[in-house]
Amino acid sequence: MLIVQKFGGTSVGTTDRIKNVARRVAQARAEGNDVVVVVSAMSGETDRLIGLAHQISPLPDQREMDMLISTGERVTIALLAIALQESGVAARSFTGRQVGILTDAVHTNARIEQITAERLKESLAEGVVPVVAGFQGINQRSDVTTLGRGGSDTTAVALAAALKADLCDIYTDVDGVYTTDPNIVPNARKLSKISYEEMLEMASLGAKVLQTRSVEFAMKYQVPVRVRSSFNDHEGTLVTKEDLEMEQEVVSGVTYDKNQAKVTLLGVPDRPGIASKIFGTLARENVVVDMIIQNVSQGGMTDISFTVPKGDARRAKETLSKLAEEMGVQDIQLTENIAKVSIVGVGMRSHSGVAAKMFSSLAAEGINIMMISTSEIKISCVIDSKYTELAVRTLHDVFELSKTPPQKSEKGKAKTARRASK
Amino acid sequence: MLIVQKFGGTSVGTTDRIKNVARRVAQARAEGNDVVVVVSAMSGETDRLIGLAHQISPLPDQREMDMLISTGERVTIALLAIALQESGVAARSFTGRQVGILTDAVHTNARIEQITAERLKESLAEGVVPVVAGFQGINQRSDVTTLGRGGSDTTAVALAAALKADLCDIYTDVDGVYTTDPNIVPNARKLSKISYEEMLEMASLGAKVLQTRSVEFAMKYQVPVRVRSSFNDHEGTLVTKEDLEMEQEVVSGVTYDKNQAKVTLLGVPDRPGIASKIFGTLARENVVVDMIIQNVSQGGMTDISFTVPKGDARRAKETLSKLAEEMGVQDIQLTENIAKVSIVGVGMRSHSGVAAKMFSSLAAEGINIMMISTSEIKISCVIDSKYTELAVRTLHDVFELSKTPPQKSEKGKAKTARRASK
Known part of the structure; x- marks a missing residue:
């Protein structure tokens, strides 16, 4: 090899x-x-x-x-x-x-x-x-x-x-990729396998085990990647293409990212081309915008919120302040104490009600959701950063991530092997 | 410029x-x-x-x-x-x-x-x-x-x-190139100019101001080099080609090198080809030999001594031990407490008696000379290393290096300039 x-x-x-x-x-x-x-x-x-x-x-x-x-x-x-x-x-x-x-x-x-x-x-x-x-x-x-x-x-x-x-x-x-940060959830479980797609979402969403770009490379060229500790001989986590043998959880992991800030433009005239002006200006300044929400328009005016990396937040606000004046925006607000909490899993594709379960369990803990963003295999919520740990623990619990899931096809394989040896 | x-x-x-x-x-x-x-x-x-x-x-x-x-x-x-x-x-x-x-x-x-x-x-x-x-x-x-x-x-x-x-x-x-190490001779004088040839000898002989090879380069390509301090604005020393303006001392500097060891082969059969065998063997081992002396032959036997960098001395001895056995050499001795003290100056070319003056002044201090090596512009003596400082001070004194020498042509030049301005 x-x-x-x-x-x-x-x-x-x-x-x-x-x-x-x-x-x-x-x-x-x-x-x-x-x-x-x-x-x-x-x-x-x-x-x-x-x-x-x-x-x-x-x-x-x-x-x-x-x-x-x-x-x-x-x-x-x-x-x-x-x-x-x-x-x-x-x-x-x-x-x-x-x-x-x-x-x-x-x-x-x-x-x-x-x-x-x-x-x-x-x-x-x-x-x-x-x-x-x-x-x-x-x-x-x-x-x-x-x-x-x-x-x-x-x-x-x-x-x-x-x-x-x-x-x-x-x-x-660390020993591999965990269902979430073991520093927050002590019974976080090490995954034995994870798909490129899930790993990519988890890396982008704040799990610091692998650089996002390395996962993109691995996925593109189908390189099997194993994450393991250099201090012991534990098996680690295999990052590989999605297959039938993969653990069939609905949710594979919970991630969080405290390195985000929210910028809100209040009282933006609701005209075509406004959003393109705002985000075009930020793009030219190399500010990477993550999530965006726009409120329902009232009286020709709306509010626009978006998140950016904390380090770029002040620059984003300054960049927009001149433009905001020109456009007649009422105010620009910067909120730095936010966190993005996300759940990731290829199983979401075939399971309904995952988002509803996430929202209701956060609500049950009194955690207000400020922004939501979803993809085929992940759901992210922006919340007040003081609730980060509570939210992560709650979601890890609700989706039963500390339990080892049944590995149907592994069992099937074992049976076949036993049969073949007879 | x-x-x-x-x-x-x-x-x-x-x-x-x-x-x-x-x-x-x-x-x-x-x-x-x-x-x-x-x-x-x-x-x-x-x-x-x-x-x-x-x-x-x-x-x-x-x-x-x-x-x-x-x-x-x-x-x-x-x-x-x-x-x-x-x-x-x-x-x-x-x-x-x-x-x-x-x-x-x-x-x-x-x-x-x-x-x-x-x-x-x-x-x-x-x-x-x-x-x-x-x-x-x-x-x-x-x-x-x-x-x-x-x-x-x-x-x-x-x-x-x-x-x-x-x-x-x-x-x-340091402020430039000195007539000798100011740590040993407090009234050592900074030279305002020195020729490539002298600088080359001084660098090879242990003055640590410039790497020998850099002086070779400077001489080959006629690059004017100025050695000066980064901590003040003093003028430094100009290393340049020998010219009429150059200070016309007989001796420009005294150097010393304690990083030498002496290897002596006792009772070497005095046959043609023996020396070539010994030094050929050392060359193949990349041991650089500096000075060599061979005693007058007595009864078909002779003693051969040579110096090598201290770091190579043991290796040189080991390398030769097998060969010595084959040749019937009686013994190999290693002396590590030696030093090479040298005087350097282009003025030696036109002055006689410089060597005699060096030897007699060392003798007057009771310093025994073990080996001698000369070139057109330098004389080196190997002595017991405990006398190093004494020898350096003595030679610096005898050749009056702390005195600023008369700069005939500089004066001439100044006069000409004055005349021209009239």
Whole structure:
């Protein structure tokens, strides 16, 4: 098997932990696998570097930030290659550039456009374990770019896709993907399998196990991804395409996101083209708008609310203030103490009444729902952030997520196997 | 003027010092110069990285060491580019690779083979100050290489040569090149000018102001190099080609090197080919031999002594032990407490009796000379290391190095100028 193994910052946080990672890689090799390793910066390193830059400038240039923070992963690849060699495994470190990870030009948040992976194939053919710097690539100008927080996940999955690897193991400091945050719900249950679609929703909705873009890559190229801990040998969670064997819960997980703010425009003249003006202006400023609601018009006037990432909220308000004046908007309000609570599950497609159950159970706890947004496999509600934990616990309970669901087809398979052995 | 400014590790040791460097670069720009900046890693950073590697392996792979330690300079270039931008100077960071510094394949001690400098020229043409990572390049395989301790000096001089710069300023933590180490001789005098040849000898002989290879480059391409402090505005020392204006001392400086060890082979059969066997064997092991003496043969036997860098001494002894047995050598002795004390000066060419004066003044202090080596412009003596400071002070005194020498042609020039102004 060809396996891509990715180790996050905490897994390589000290030289002892790097030695531990080397043992794990050596083991996978000893079991007869070909292995490509992708690593993040040692935990704390990226923040240390960002801190240095901020001692010099409050708003440092993004190209220079990429030059700066991309050094973190380079340190780790060299140290891990040394650790592997020390434990008798032939290994060689490679930067993003050296394995041909070409990205667009958006510094600090670049997207991978192409991977040539030639030196990787060469290295594998020689029996040398390639140790690749995650999180980084180069643009057309040959300048270093980085892929945004959690970008090493994307590097790993993208390399797995480019090499047609059999599996991409994402080693992290948690045991896998849980039905919700175990810090809030102690009996949250680890999922053994989850579909790409569900994982994508959960990642977008605030579950921090995988970077959203890495899941998109995995889904697009059908790379089986396993999320597991680097500190034990538990089985982890397999992220894969939806199949009959998948656990058939209605809801697979509950997520929350406190990093949102709500902007409300009060007394907006209800004319055609107003919404396009508002959201066009925000788009040009690169403010990503998530949920939008517009009240029923009264006397030719309406209210429009939308949510944006908390870090962009003030900028969004300022950007709109001039436009609002021109349009005769009465007021712009900013609400920062909100949270988005969501339930996710492919089972929703075939079950009715899931939304009603969610709304009524929140209502029963006295939690007011400010905004609602739905997709085929998720329902999100914006609520007052002080109710976040209560809402998450309530939904986890109501949808019985701590119970292991029946795995019909697994049982069927087992029976068939037993029959075949007779 | 096009000036290459190089700042060493202590000059960029903290973010405050980096801001200070930015002010200095901004000033040179404001005076109408084009500037290319070359920087080292922040002081302590390279050692920190080497320390991490040694926590993992006593003898880490050299390719991986280059991947690891080359990150230090990348951090500095990004931070300095940010600092320059913050003070209103357009700036952009470049790695060794990005400015086309191609080296041979000798990891951790590579030599520059070619510099394309295209992005540098582009950047200068745009009015953007390029900030270049010193100490590093890439080899033919596009793997990162480093140029050895002090390699940033070589980067700076090599770039100055490639760009045909008018001047290469080496900013460091001392005021310039001194007649000897001021820690040993408090009245050591700063030289205002020194020839490439003398600087080359002094660098090779242990004066740590400039990397030897950088002086070779400067001499080969006739790049004027100025060594000066980044902490004040003193004039520094100009390293340039020998000319009539140069101070006409017999001796320009006294250097010492305690990083040497002496290996003696006792009772070597005095046959043709023996020396070639011994030193051929050492060369194949990459042990650099400095001085060699062979005693007068007695009864067909002789003793051979040579010096090597202290770090290679044990290896040299081990390498030779087998060969010595084959050849019937009686014993191999290793002496580590030696020092090489040297005097350097282009004036020696035209003055006789300099060597005799050196030997007799050492003898007058009771210092025994174990080995002697001379060139056209230097005389070196190996002595017991406990006498190092005494020998240096004695020679500095005897050759009157603390006195400012008469500068005949400078005076002549001044007169001419006065006349011309009448």
